[in-house]
Amino acid sequence: MSIIDYMVLPKGAKKKRRRRGRGQGSGMGKTSGRGHKGQTARGKTKKSKGFEGGQMPLLRRVPKRGFTSIFKRQYQIVNIDRMQHMKSLPKDNTLTPELMEQKGLIKSSKLSIKVLGDGELKKELIVHAHAFSKSAKGAIEKAGGKAVLIQKKTQEKAKVKKARVKVDKKQFEKARVKVDKKQVEQAQVKEKTDEKQGK
Numbered sequence: 001m002s003i004i005d006y007m008v009l010p011k012g013a014k015k016k017r018r019r020r021g022r023g024q025g026s027g028m029g030k031t032s033g034r035g036h037k038g039q040t041a042r043g044k045t046k047k048s049k050g051f052e053g054g055q056m057p058l059l060r061r062v063p064k065r066g067f068t069s070i071f072k073r074q075y076q077i078v079n080i081d082r083m084q085h086m087k088s089l090p091k092d093n094t095l096t097p098e099l100m101e102q103k104g105l106i107k108s109s110k111l112s113i114k115v116l117g118d119g120e121l122k123k124e125l126i127v128h129a130h131a132f133s134k135s136a137k138g139a140i141e142k143a144g145g146k147a148v149l150i151q152k153k154t155q156e157k158a159k160v161k162k163a164r165v166k167v168d169k170k171q172f173e174k175a176r177v178k179v180d181k182k183q184v185e186q187a188q189v190k191e192k193t194d195e196k197q198g199k
């Protein structure tokens with residue numbers, strides 16, 4: 001015999017299932033513990049969040065104002081003074097989003113970055129970011145550095161789209177000219193045939 005055969009469950013670990021609606025002697029007969037009539041005595045008693053028994057819920061009573069823009073762009077903010085205190089920079093002094101993430105200036109290099117001009121900057125840095133404040137850009141350039149704007153993929157796609165539209169317009173115009181020439185030629189031929197028939 002194995003040890004499992006000697007093992008005993010602790011008291012209260014295994015309970016019997018309540019059998020409802022099996023006569024009044026069981027204590028769970030007739031109304032099955034639901035009480036007499038009413039909403040909770042019938043089926044589908046689950047209520048939605050904020051339900052207040054039929055009266056106007058608080059969420060709908062409270063006035064609403066404004067809206068949430070779906071085009072809102074959220075930036076990770078980096079101040080100039082934090083760049084000043086950075087140690088062990090690369091030889092070319094370029095500060096990319098990947099390097100900012102490594103140094104702990106931002107949480108993720110995949111999200112947009114904005115550089116603000118709080119503090120002083122004396123280092124000559126080439127900073128790559130998605131946006132710069134006027135004071136930040138001025139401070140970077142004053143120190144002998146460069147503020148490089150990173151273009152998002154959506155902007156690049158928009159440029160490609162515009163270029164494609166221009167090409168399509170040119171092609172359409174060329175095709176229309178060809179069609180017009182054909183129509184003119186056909187009309188001239190028709191006129192000549194009509195003249196001959198008239199004679």
